[in-house]
Amino acid sequence: MDLRQLQYLVAVAEEGSVRRAARRLYMAQPPLSQALLRLERDLGVELFTRTSRGVILTDAGRELVGRARDILHQVEDARSAVQATAPDDSAxxxxxxxxxxxxxxxxxxxxxxxxxxxxxxxxxxxxxxxxxxxxxxxxxxxxxxxxxxxxxxxxxxxxxxxAAEPRALFVRSTHELASEQTLSVDDVIEYPMLGLDAPEWFSSFWQLDPERGHSLVDTQLPPVSTVQGIQLALAAAPLVVTGCATMARFAPSPLIRAIELPDASPxxxxxxxxxxxxxxxxxxxxxxxxxxxxxxxxxxxxxxxxx
Structure with a gap:
């Protein structure tokens, strides 16, 4: 059991839904569900009763949520107390x-x-x-x-x-989708994705893993961690990946095309x-x-x- 699991537990308890808790935590739903299942396995108890309308805390879940809130508050108080003793670096x-x-x-x-x-x-x-x-x-x-x-x-x-802005799909200029102006997530969900070198909760969002239910990253190319890396990798391979619409304006490239993806979460x-x-x-x-x-x-x- 760790602090992250306790934070997940409290969020799901307060939202009454794994989906809504994932949105609140800015993470994909599958890793949140998996983290809760691991916590239940570690403790040997069921913390939630899962229904079609959401989740309901069991007696064990209510007990742990109360203790989790106390622990998280104590950790935050300890951090604040320690930071208050630090030298003033407000300049x-x-x-x-x-x-x-x-x-x-x-x-x-x-x-x-x-x-x-x-x-x-x-x-x-x-x-x-x-x-x-x-x-x-x-x-x-x-x-x-x-x-x-x-x-x-x-x-x-x-x-x-x-703020929230639309996402776009990025492909190389010779990709079969490059002539499209607008696509839906369903149109591109089965295309191999460029992998991002980042924590799973970040990379899965841009790789459309939650919408697909699994990863479709092409493992032949190493994952990238910068915008320049995305451009170079896409120029070299017929892969796709989503990105913020700002990327098309601030980092334009004749080698890469940006396609509107209006139904993707922002x-x-x-x-x-x-x-x-x-x-x-x-x-x-x-x-x-x-x-x-x-x-x-x-x-x-x-x-x-x-x-």
Missing amino acids: TLRIGAVAGPLSAGELTRPILEAFRALHPDVTVRLRDTSFADQVDLVASGVIDVALVRCPVVHDDVDVIPI SIIGVAYRRGDTRPVVRSFLEAAASAAAENIALLPNATSSV
């Missing part, structure tokens, strides 16, 4: 951005400008992150906050969603921070990012605010 804020400006697309500039306007004396240090390390760098304290692309699942990291832009980090400079950035995204949402084509 600098280290900000990560997955794939650089693609992290929040056209919202990146107004978010950074909004924070700098509020805190002109704070030194902002920006760091480009990959799909693989965008969350771990926050959890480890290498960076303080990060503009990320969900889903994000980590015991030590929380995410505030600030790409959520979020701000990640260490759970329990209550430093004023961090909280100020979270508020500035959410406010700037809401005020400037029209800059991000076909996007909606999550605030």
Whole structure:
């Protein structure tokens, strides 16, 4: 039993549904279900009664949920207490951005400008992150906050969603689908996928694993962890993968085509921070990012605010 399993358990109990809990946690449903089954096997008890309308806690489940909430609160209190004893480093804020400006697309500039306007004396240090390390760098304290692309699942990291934009399908320019303008998920679900070098809860989302019910990643090519890696791999092989629509605008390539995928679940832009980090400079950035995204949402084509 670990903290992540306890967080999953509480989310499912509060939502009354594995599907809704997966959406709340920004993760695919299958790995969440598997994690709960492992927890039940480890404990030797059933925690839920599964029905067609959702899940209902058993007596054992209710007992564990109560204790899980207490444990999670104690862990958060301990983190806050430890951070309160740390030296004041509010004069600098280290900000990560997955794939650089693609992290929040056209919202990146107004978010950074909004924070700098509020805190002109704070030194902002920006760091480009990959799909693989965008969350771990926050959890480890290498960076303080990060503009990320969900889903994000980590015991030590929380995410505030600030915007949602459509996803697109990316293929090489000579692919048989390259002439299409718009496709549905059903149209592409059986095409071999390019694998992403990232945690499973992140890569499965972009590889359409939840919609398919399993992975269809081509294992002949190594997985990639950057936008440039995606472009190079797709140019070399007739594979497909989904990505945020921003990628087509910010990183265009004559070798790659972007095809609209309107029925795919959207790409959520979020701000990640260490759970329990209550430093004023961090909280100020979270508020500035959410406010700037809401005020400037029209800059991000076909996007909606999550605030």
